[in-house]
Amino acid sequence: MAHFDMQDREVTVVLVGDWAIRALKLEHWGEDAPTDVLSFPTWEPGDPFMPPHLGDIIISLDTAARQGQARGHSLTREVALLASHGMTHLVGHDHPHAEGLGFEEGATGSEWQVFQEAWAVAEAALSAEP
Numbered sequence: 001m002a003h004f005d006m007q008d009r010e011v012t013v014v015l016v017g018d019w020a021i022r023a024l025k026l027e028h029w030g031e032d033a034p035t036d037v038l039s040f041p042t043w044e045p046g047d048p049f050m051p052p053h054l055g056d057i058i059i060s061l062d063t064a065a066r067q068g069q070a071r072g073h074s075l076t077r078e079v080a081l082l083a084s085h086g087m088t089h090l091v092g093h094d095h096p097h098a099e100g101l102g103f104e105e106g107a108t109g110s111e112w113q114v115f116q117e118a119w120a121v122a123e124a125a126l127s128a129e130p
Helices: 018-029 061-071 075-090 110-128
Strands: 010-016 037-041 053-060
Touching: 010 018, 010 075, 018 037, 018 053, 018 061, 037 075, 053 061, 053 075, 061 075, 075 110
Parallel strands: 010 053
Antiparallel strands: 037 053
16 A cells, blocks of 8 residues: 555455355456456545545455465465555556456556556565565
């Protein structure tokens, strides 16, 4: 949050299973499939009033565990990656959508830079942990 100069704001992070995130994705996006992370902002970029609560980040631990294992890293690292991704959406950034493409997996283009920078900050924080 400090990376985005939002340390005086709040977010809610909810850890769920695939069944719960699948239901949310179906309800809000009309897609009947689980996903790794969803973001629900409480404000629109450019709005003159930014509320104290920026929104909700929903992370599927089931999907995060599978992705972490496939990528060769821990569940903690994968959840941090997904939280940073969700936070980037909450502050108003978007990216192209492509099945199976994650910014940490070599996505290129200027629209991905802000996501890559947020992940680098999250990864540095994980590396600093004892």
